[in-house]
Amino acid sequence: MADTPLLSIRNLSVSFATSRGPFRAVDGVDLDVSSGELVAIVGESGSGKSVAMLAVMGLLPWTxxxxADRLAFDGHDMLALSPRERRRIIGRDLAMIFQEPMSSLNPCFTVGFQIGEALKTHLGLDRAERRVRSIELLREVGIPEPERRLKAFPHQLSGGMSQRVMIAMALACRPKLIIADEPTTALDVTIQAQILDLLVRLQRDNGVGLVLITHDMGVVAETAQRVCVHYAGQQVEMQETAGLFRDPHHPYTAALLAALPERASGRILPSIPGVVPGLADRPKGCLFSPRCRFATERCRTVPPPRSGPELGLALCHTPLVGGVPQRRTQAA
Structure with a gap:
């Protein structure tokens, strides 16, 4: 890992204006990603994973x-950049693959036009050069007959093919970091495996950093070097992948892993009771306390402190060691 991370985030928070007051969708997230590193972000829907990365991209609405104390990419302070300066970076050095390819691709323009738009804007290629590079990109992501596919509209492509086009667009300007937001959610199982294999291969071959937002812990185990676990907008644990699967320190992480089918010991698959809290039902103390089997009265009333790196930076009053809660006596 490089000494200076490619992406460095400290205390990132995102709030949305609502009729009931501000709602904090992301609360105090830290993240470092280096060149050539694959970091996974996991957690249930509503945990703020996508919102945090959209904040990095500058793609959130005006509401x-x-x-952040720091939001830096490749030496640039992203919060201090003007919109024009940010547009020079987004799409060229920092790219994102979105969750729904059918809604992310513009239905009014061909595949070739949409790939070529980034090449023209960021690299200044002429029409002939854009065509050559677009064909090269489609071939790189495994699309057959790339010359013919350039003339296709998004509705003429399958879900898997559309996602490959999105990956080609993200790779167009040879970015230094790619954020992949649940890139296989809308695809069937066989296509999911192909897309993930493609992403990981391209990431390794090109030496780019990759942030993978996913629900699939099996994919995380096979591909990621480090894992960030998000819950209700907070980053509750961060560990190297092997350590997290061997000895999770936050009760939420342990509950996620216990719900994996391959870890289930009985006939009934374990689940986590309840739902992720929203605007109106956020607990006073630990946000996971209503669903946590280790919760104490202190957990329900006092926000938890963050543990040290030895416990995976777990945001918890009772971090687990070997599956056993360690009661912390220091003041929060």
């Missing part, structure tokens, strides 16, 4: 307020 969002983004604050």
């Amino acid at each position: 969002a307020t983004v604050t």
Whole structure:
């Protein structure tokens, strides 16, 4: 890992204005990603995973307020950049693969036009050069007959093919970091495996950093070097992948892993009771306390402190060691 991370985030928070007051969708997230590193972000829907990365990309609506102690990419302070300066970076050095390819691709323009738009804007290629590079990109992501596919509209492509086009667009300017937001959610199982294999291969071959937002812990185990676990907008644990699967320190992480079918010991698959809290039902103390079997009265009333790196930076009053809660006596 490089000494200076490619992406460095400290205390990132995102709030949205609502009729009931501000709602904090992301609360105090830290993240470092180096060149050539694959970091996974996991957690249930509503955990703020996508919102945090959209904040990095500058793609949140005007109702969002983004604050951070540091939000730096490749030496640039992303919060201090003007919109024009940010547009020079987004799409060229920092790219994103979105969750729904059919809604992310513009239905009014061909595949070739949409790939070529980034090449023209960021690299200044002429029409002939854009065509050559677009064909090369489609071939790189495994699309057959790339010359013919350039003339296709998004509705003429399958879900898997559309996702490959999205990956080609993200790779167009040879970015230094790619954020992949649940890139296989809308695809069937066989296509999911192909897309993930493609992403990981391209990431390794090109030496780019990759942030993978996913629900699939099996994919995380096979591909990621480090894992960030998000819950209700907070980053509750961060560990190297092997350590997290061997000895999770936050009760939420342990519950996620216990719900994996391959870890289930009985006939009934374990589940986590309840739902992720929203605007109106956020607990006073630990946000996971209503669903946590280790919760104490202190957990329900006092926000938890963050543990040290030896416990995976777990945001918990009772971090687990070997599956056993360690009661912390220091003041929060």
